[in-house]
Amino acid sequence: MFNEKTIEEVKSANRKASSDATSTAFYNNPRIRGLFYQVALVAGLLYFFVTVIGNTLDNMEATGIKTGFAFLDAAAGYDVLMSLISFESTDTYARIFVVGFLNTILVSVIGIFFATLFGFIFGVAYFSHNWLIRKLAVVYVEIFRNIPLLLQVFFWYFAVLSSLPSARQSLSLGEAVFLNVRGLYFPKLVGGDLAWVVWTVLALAIGGVFYLRRWAKKRQEITGEQFPVLKASLALIIFAPLMAAALTGFPFTVDYPALKGFNYFGGVTVIPELMALSIALSVYTGAFIAEAVRAGIQSIPRGQTEAARSLGLRENKIMSLIIVPQAMRVIVPLLNSEYQSLVKNSTLAAAIGYPDLFNVFVGTALNQTGQAIETIFMTIIVYFIVNMVISFLMNRFNSAVSLVSR
Amino acid sequence: MKEFQPSSPRSAPVKSVGLIAWLRDNLFSSIPNAVVTIAFISFLAYYIPLLIDWAFLSANFKGETEAACVNDGACWVFVNAWSYQFFYGTYPPEEVWRINLTIVLLILVIIGSFTLPKSIRLKTSIAAWLLLPVVGIALLDGRLLGLEMVSTDLWGGFSLNVFMATASIVVAFPFSFLWALGRRSDMPFIRSVSVTFIEFFRGVPVLSLFFMGSVMLPLFFAEGTNVDKLIRVWLVLIFFMSGYMAEVFRGGVQAVPKGQYEAADSIGLGYWQKIMLIILPQVIKISMPNILATFVMLFKNTTFLLIIGIPEVVQTLQTALSNSYWLGGHALEGYLFVFLVFWGSCFGMSLLASRIERTMNTDKRD
Numbered sequence: 001m002f003n004e005k006t007i008e009e010v011k012s013a014n015r016k017a018s019s020d021a022t023s024t025a026f027y028n029n030p031r032i033r034g035l036f037y038q039v040a041l042v043a044g045l046l047y048f049f050v051t052v053i054g055n056t057l058d059n060m061e062a063t064g065i066k067t068g069f070a071f072l073d074a075a076a077g078y079d080v081l082m083s084l085i086s087f088e089s090t091d092t093y094a095r096i097f098v099v100g101f102l103n104t105i106l107v108s109v110i111g112i113f114f115a116t117l118f119g120f121i122f123g124v125a126y127f128s129h130n131w132l133i134r135k136l137a138v139v140y141v142e143i144f145r146n147i148p149l150l151l152q153v154f155f156w157y158f159a160v161l162s163s164l165p166s167a168r169q170s171l172s173l174g175e176a177v178f179l180n181v182r183g184l185y186f187p188k189l190v191g192g193d194l195a196w197v198v199w200t201v202l203a204l205a206i207g208g209v210f211y212l213r214r215w216a217k218k219r220q221e222i223t224g225e226q227f228p229v230l231k232a233s234l235a236l237i238i239f240a241p242l243m244a245a246a247l248t249g250f251p252f253t254v255d256y257p258a259l260k261g262f263n264y265f266g267g268v269t270v271i272p273e274l275m276a277l278s279i280a281l282s283v284y285t286g287a288f289i290a291e292a293v294r295a296g297i298q299s300i301p302r303g304q305t306e307a308a309r310s311l312g313l314r315e316n317k318i319m320s321l322i323i324v325p326q327a328m329r330v331i332v333p334l335l336n337s338e339y340q341s342l343v344k345n346s347t348l349a350a351a352i353g354y355p356d357l358f359n360v361f362v363g364t365a366l367n368q369t370g371q372a373i374e375t376i377f378m379t380i381i382v383y384f385i386v387n388m389v390i391s392f393l394m395n396r397f398n399s400a401v402s403l404v405s406r
Numbered sequence: 407m408k409e410f411q412p413s414s415p416r417s418a419p420v421k422s423v424g425l426i427a428w429l430r431d432n433l434f435s436s437i438p439n440a441v442v443t444i445a446f447i448s449f450l451a452y453y454i455p456l457l458i459d460w461a462f463l464s465a466n467f468k469g470e471t472e473a474a475c476v477n478d479g480a481c482w483v484f485v486n487a488w489s490y491q492f493f494y495g496t497y498p499p500e501e502v503w504r505i506n507l508t509i510v511l512l513i514l515v516i517i518g519s520f521t522l523p524k525s526i527r528l529k530t531s532i533a534a535w536l537l538l539p540v541v542g543i544a545l546l547d548g549r550l551l552g553l554e555m556v557s558t559d560l561w562g563g564f565s566l567n568v569f570m571a572t573a574s575i576v577v578a579f580p581f582s583f584l585w586a587l588g589r590r591s592d593m594p595f596i597r598s599v600s601v602t603f604i605e606f607f608r609g610v611p612v613l614s615l616f617f618m619g620s621v622m623l624p625l626f627f628a629e630g631t632n633v634d635k636l637i638r639v640w641l642v643l644i645f646f647m648s649g650y651m652a653e654v655f656r657g658g659v660q661a662v663p664k665g666q667y668e669a670a671d672s673i674g675l676g677y678w679q680k681i682m683l684i685i686l687p688q689v690i691k692i693s694m695p696n697i698l699a700t701f702v703m704l705f706k707n708t709t710f711l712l713i714i715g716i717p718e719v720v721q722t723l724q725t726a727l728s729n730s731y732w733l734g735g736h737a738l739e740g741y742l743f744v745f746l747v748f749w750g751s752c753f754g755m756s757l758l759a760s761r762i763e764r765t766m767n768t769d770k771r772d
Contacts, residue, residue: 038594344611
């Protein structure tokens with residue numbers, strides 16, 4: 001039986017206890033502690049930045065360096081080894097920035113393409129039926145993953161490419177492609193008046209391939225009939241522009257590289273620095289990608305392969321239709337970080353003198369102007385942006401391949 | 407009564423066991439496979455003897471100078487003559503015992519942290535690891551111990567790579583754990599500072615960090631202070647490493663089951679007691695393979711120091727290759743040697759990492 005008085009007593013005792021709990025020493029209150037830590041951190045950071053900025057301004061004054069980006073409009077006064085846009089030594093630092101940026105993008109794109117190619121070839125080779133090929137994949141990954149990239153760049157540049165024959169003894173392929181110590185030369189198509197017709201047809205053909213793939217997929221979903229998409233696409237891409245070229249009377253001339261004096265001129269030249277850097281980046285990153293591909297494929301249960309076999313699919317069809325599409329869910333996030341580190345590693349261009357952004361800007365421009373903070377931060381921001389773009393694209397791709405749960 | 411006599415078991419079909427079956431399965435399972443195998447074997451059969459001949463049979467091992475390389479094979483005399491510089495840089499030869507002693511100490515600490523009795527292992531080894539960089543620098547520099555001073559300009563070679571990598575990861579260890587905790591903290595400001603720090607140092611090319619260390623950091627110090635270049639680069643490496651290790655630890659902290667936190671709370675441990683006594687030991691154990699992998703990456707990246715003119719092993723090799731007494735084009739031998747040294751260390755560490763991973767898997771018995 002409850003007594004009114006007892007209940008009141010209990011209630012008041014409870015109230016007292018809870019007021020005791022809130023009146024523990026204020027420095028033991030987690031919220032106040034949290035606030036204190038954060039204020040301390042803010043104060044520490046503020047002090048740090050104020051000191052650093054003050055010191056920097058003092059130091060710069062002492063050495064007579066003007067802060068700011070005015071140096072971008074000054075003439076650079078030096079030439080770069082290779083440029084995708086026209087460049088002369090009278091051009092500004094701003095233009096050198098663009099030249100370097102384009103060179104970085106060039107080597108990154110080449111590197112990403114070949115690293116992906118090597119990575120997928122060797123990653124799939126892990127599961128080959130041939131013991132030798134399986135071991136080859138293991139050897140490739142374990143060797144190239146465990147040797148510093150800089151050593152590999154140097155190896156290709158100083159030990160392999162520099163022992164190629166001189167221009168007069170060039171290695172040649174059908175008298176059109178030449179390889180010597182000065183670089184790789186191959187012929188270039190120079191478009192005439194009507195060349196735009198052919199390019200337009202080519203662009204239309206590529207667009208047509210996408211349309212064809214969509215149509216074929218839809219048709220297969222409705223009727224179950226397969227359409228030879230790959231053969232049809234190849235035919236479209238090769239024959240449509242060829243037809244256009246034939247109809248317009250082949251409006252192209254081929255510019256072959258030719259030996260004049262001590263060197264080859266004409267055509268497209270790939271300088272050895274670009275070759276060494278791209279080879280090293282693709283081989284090194286390819287080893288990591290191969291590891292990612294292997295991990296992805298191993299994450300697929302064996303039952304998938306067995307089920308596919310019992311349906312009567314052939315081995316290569318099992319790989320391309322069943323295993324790899326599922327493995328992509330594991331592979332793509334890993335690819336994302338590998339691509340980003342490839343772009344960051346392309347700064348090793350500075351070691352062999354390939355004029356990438358880092359080399360021409362943080363290397364040479366910094367040296368000439370002394371604008372350490374501006375040049376380094378401009379460069380860092382570019383790498384951040386490039387990596388964010390890669391991350392964005394790969395995340396889009398990832399959501400396309402990721403498991404759609406119904 | 408007629409006794410049951412089992413007929414003797416038939417041997418397995420020849421086609422499924424033994425060497426021939428293995429060959430059929432793994433090398434000649436189909437015609438294209440057989441073609442690949444034969445091509446591959448003939449390729450190896452052609453090149454391996456050439457390689458062995460170049461590297462061993464007609465190679466030059468004895469001698470001191472370029473002139474000793476008379477055979478057509480590899481000139482290992484070159485590597486031999488420069489081996490001191492490759493390992494120790496230009497450190498004075500009479501003082502080289504200090505480098506050796508530091509390496510011995512390092513090895514002792516590594517062995518200790520795996521073999522000491524379990525009751526004292528964690529505390530002793532953490533203390534030893536944190537003391538190691540201080541002792542190492544005191545030994546190598548010498549002034550603190552009353553030895554002859556050896557300027558950092560003279561440090562170099564492979565030992566410098568090892569020291570830079572080890573000293574950075576050891577100092578980065580506690581910091582990165584703090585960053586990882588900060589990233590998981592409930593306090594918004596601490597969390598955003600941690601995220602910014604981690605993402606900055608992970609997102610930036612390591613080479614630009616080295617440039618920051620060599621040309622930008624001097625601007626940050628008060629006028630007149632002159633901090634040694636190697637120390638500046640060390641600072642930068644510590645930051646770089648704490649960014650990467652923080653992510654490793656974050657993974658480890660997340661992998662500790664929630665029940666562990668709740669159990670620690672329920673027995674009344676405070677935040678730091680909970681972290682240091684319950685969470686940290688488990689995190690270190692879980693993250694060990696990833697810590698080793700990060701260390702391998704850092705170790706490989708120490709070669710990038712060449713670009714800001716620090717005489718680590720690759721820089722030493724480049725100097726040796728351009729030495730006017732050795733202009734016989736020994737790039738191949740030199741690179742192969744440095745390849746082997748790095749490959750051996752990195753591959754060894756990745757084997758160790760996978761071994762630790764396997765031993766860890768076995769004690770998950772629940």
